[in-house]
Amino acid sequence: MKHLLQTSDLTINDISQILSDAQYFIDGGNWSPKKNVFIANLFFENSTRTKCSFEVAQRKLGLDIIPFEVGTSSVSKGETLYDTVKTLEAIGIDAVVIRHNQDRYFDELVGKSDVSIINAGDGCGHHPTQSLLDLLTIKQEFGSFKGLKVAIIGDIRHSRVARSNADTLVRLGAEVVFSGPVEWFNDELLENGSYEDIDSTVETADVVMLLRIQHERHGEKGTKAADDYHQAFGLTIERERRMKSGSIIMHPAPVNRNVEIDDSLVECKRSRIFKQMTNGVYIRMAVLKRTIEQMEGSGQNEDINKK
Numbered sequence: 001m002k003h004l005l006q007t008s009d010l011t012i013n014d015i016s017q018i019l020s021d022a023q024y025f026i027d028g029g030n031w032s033p034k035k036n037v038f039i040a041n042l043f044f045e046n047s048t049r050t051k052c053s054f055e056v057a058q059r060k061l062g063l064d065i066i067p068f069e070v071g072t073s074s075v076s077k078g079e080t081l082y083d084t085v086k087t088l089e090a091i092g093i094d095a096v097v098i099r100h101n102q103d104r105y106f107d108e109l110v111g112k113s114d115v116s117i118i119n120a121g122d123g124c125g126h127h128p129t130q131s132l133l134d135l136l137t138i139k140q141e142f143g144s145f146k147g148l149k150v151a152i153i154g155d156i157r158h159s160r161v162a163r164s165n166a167d168t169l170v171r172l173g174a175e176v177v178f179s180g181p182v183e184w185f186n187d188e189l190l191e192n193g194s195y196e197d198i199d200s201t202v203e204t205a206d207v208v209m210l211l212r213i214q215h216e217r218h219g220e221k222g223t224k225a226a227d228d229y230h231q232a233f234g235l236t237i238e239r240e241r242r243m244k245s246g247s248i249i250m251h252p253a254p255v256n257r258n259v260e261i262d263d264s265l266v267e268c269k270r271s272r273i274f275k276q277m278t279n280g281v282y283i284r285m286a287v288l289k290r291t292i293e294q295m296e297g298s299g300q301n302e303d304i305n306k307k
């Protein structure tokens with residue numbers, strides 16, 4: 001795996017191996033590259049979880065992190081993303097983790113640079129490592145995906161998390177349903193799942209996955225009053241009470257408390273929101289491992305436990 005740009009880059013077998021490697025790291029397993037690997041994290045959009053967990057993952061694997069902040073880089077002088085990546089390649093960087101507000105920013109890079117690219121989120125496009133950490137969280141809970149019902153609720157249209165998760169979950173055999181404001185739907189995503197009213201879906205879903213309202217992608221139009229949204233489409237205390245036994249709550253975060261989910265439910269017994277964040281470190285270790293193995297030319301199917 002030279003790059004990880006979108007979940008469709010991964011076969012079911014790839015996903016299964018990444019989840020297995022992540023669990024190996026959670027269980028205390030070790031792995032490190034054969035030689036120094038230089039990596040830079042290029043975040044053109046704000047982030048707490050993805051940026052920090054990639055950095056923790058990189059440190060745990062012993063990678064050499066080259067500090068890069070967009071605001072103090074030559075991007076502020078007008079240097080393009082393409083020239084930035086070509087520059088990092090020229091000075092010896094092996095891999096870059098990139099978050100950018102432009103959908104498919106990576107199309108202008110792939111094939112034009114030898115640097116491995118790991119997508120940490122592109123606009124409304126894709127968020128592959130978020131999907132993988134969500135899958136790990138679901139697998140830890142239920143053991144497998146077949147027959148599970150996953151309700152993805154909220155700002156579907158602007159959500160790279162919804163797109164990535166709908167792709168992986170359906171391929172793994174789960175049923176995906178979408179809920180939320182109809183004007184925030186996405187016809188393309190409905191190919192992977194149907195619409196269901198929130199009041200019925202919370203009663204039947206195994207996983208209630210709430211999405212953040214992405215105000216930054218709405219412009220002036222389309223913002224909703226927080227309380228109106230919460231009552232109409234949020235996980236209220238009353239809706240949580242109707243969730244089926246054993247079902248869990250997920251949210252990629254950051255959470256708008258009392259909007260997508262009642263404040264008191266963010267850390268309730270059903271919530272796996274902070275577990276998702278913890279899993280993000282180990283998933284990113286597993287993704288980095290596969291990328292580096294490809295650089296080293298070692299077999300990606302090699303059993304990690306034999307190392």
Ligand code: CP
Pocket residue numbers: 046047048049050051121130252253254
């Ligand atoms: N879930 C997620 O991508 O969070 P950040 O924007 O904080 O990285």
